[in-house]
Amino acid sequence: MPQQVPTVNVPDLPADLPEGVTLLDVREPDEWTAGHAPEALHIPMGDLAARLSDLPADDEVYVVCRSGGRSARVTAFLNANGWDAKNVAGGMQSWQAAGRPMTSDNGAPTVI
Known part of the structure; x- marks a missing residue:
């Protein structure tokens, strides 16, 4: 049986993340470049263990990937x-379907 992790739906997230909240994007660099939330912190899932010091220890963390699988594993970790x-x-x-803001490093933002 898969481990259950705390989950939040996009519409339940505040439009502007308050102080003390980090949106962590764990997708690969090409996915990030194509489109991401403007305020997100990017640490690819494979780099997370080596970069834990980049993640504020006292913040509430919302973890996002493309569809929710990788982020569920990172959330449990x-x-x-x-x-x-x-x-x-x-x-x-x-996130994109809900019309939340996105930015891209090269053209119109999209989710790949």
């Missing part, structure tokens, strides 16, 4: 290591 993390259900696909 972070919660097991002392963070208060929640998985963003549906990932950036849901």
